[in-house]
Amino acid sequence: MLLNYRNKNYIKSGIGGTISEEQKQEQKQKQKQMFKINIENNNKTTNRRIKYNYMILNNSINKKFNILSKIYENNSENKELTINIKKLKKKIIDPKNIIILILFNNKYGGSLTVNINKNKFYISNVYTLIKFRNKGFCKKIINFTINYLKKKNIKDSYIKLDVNINNPYALKCYTGLGFTIHKKKITKKYGSEYELIYKIY
Numbered sequence: 001m002l003l004n005y006r007n008k009n010y011i012k013s014g015i016g017g018t019i020s021e022e023q024k025q026e027q028k029q030k031q032k033q034m035f036k037i038n039i040e041n042n043n044k045t046t047n048r049r050i051k052y053n054y055m056i057l058n059n060s061i062n063k064k065f066n067i068l069s070k071i072y073e074n075n076s077e078n079k080e081l082t083i084n085i086k087k088l089k090k091k092i093i094d095p096k097n098i099i100i101l102i103l104f105n106n107k108y109g110g111s112l113t114v115n116i117n118k119n120k121f122y123i124s125n126v127y128t129l130i131k132f133r134n135k136g137f138c139k140k141i142i143n144f145t146i147n148y149l150k151k152k153n154i155k156d157s158y159i160k161l162d163v164n165i166n167n168p169y170a171l172k173c174y175t176g177l178g179f180t181i182h183k184k185k186i187t188k189k190y191g192s193e194y195e196l197i198y199k200i201y
Contacts, residue, residue: 051105052137054144058098064091068099071108081108084127088113091125100148102141104132110141117156123161126170139173146177150200159198164190 059063068085091097091113102110114121123145128137131153149159161179163170171194175181179196186192 024032031110033057050132050135052109052140053103053106054141055103056103056148057096057101061092061095065089066097068092071101080129084111086185087125100141102128102137102143102144104137110137112141112145114149119157120157121149121157123159124162138170138178142174142177146198146200151200155201157200159200160198163188163196165194 013085022028033064042054055067057067068088070079071085085108086196088099088111092099092117096116098114098116100114101108108129110126112125114124115124123142124161126138126142128141149157151193160182161174162185163174163185165171174196177198179198182197
């Protein structure tokens with residue numbers, strides 16, 4: 001069958017044949033889709049293959065210590081982890097402290113401490129292992145903690161945390177989750193910091 005090339009619905013294919021305008025649009029859509037998939041596959045922040053979950057240590061001091069000791073024993077070769085676990089063991093002595101862990105493929109990947117004092121919650125020691133940074137996991141564990149504390153339904157409660165002024169990435173992460181800058185302060189140990197507040201109720 002001869003095709004009329006004046007017909008706007010058809011164009012030359014470039015290989016001697018012809019394709020319709022509709023087919024051309026379909027090809028373009030497929031190419032865009034393939035390009036999108038390639039970008040996603042090459043994106044270093046992709047975490048689809050990393051399985052993660054949370055563990056809340058809010059039980060007795062002995063149980064907290066035993067869990068952290070077990071994590072330490074299973075990862076004693078990791079110096080970075082060893083240093084952080086030792087810091088956490090000091091925190092569990094205070095019964096007002098709870099520890100939230102983020103586990104990657106059931107192995108320690110990060111943690112934070114929450115001090116509970118009536119209607120005030122203070123988050124400190126926010127930490128993720130270096131190999132899991134810049135993938136959004138710090139934001140995930142903070143968001144999980146916010147939702148966990150909301151469930152306590154304590155009137156006039158709020159969350160407080162401090163962030164170094166020279167850490168714009170962390171500041172952007174926290175303010176993106178709803179924290180607001182309450183005040184600026186200077187401490188001997190950490191230098192200039194922003195005190196951030198998140199009002200729950």
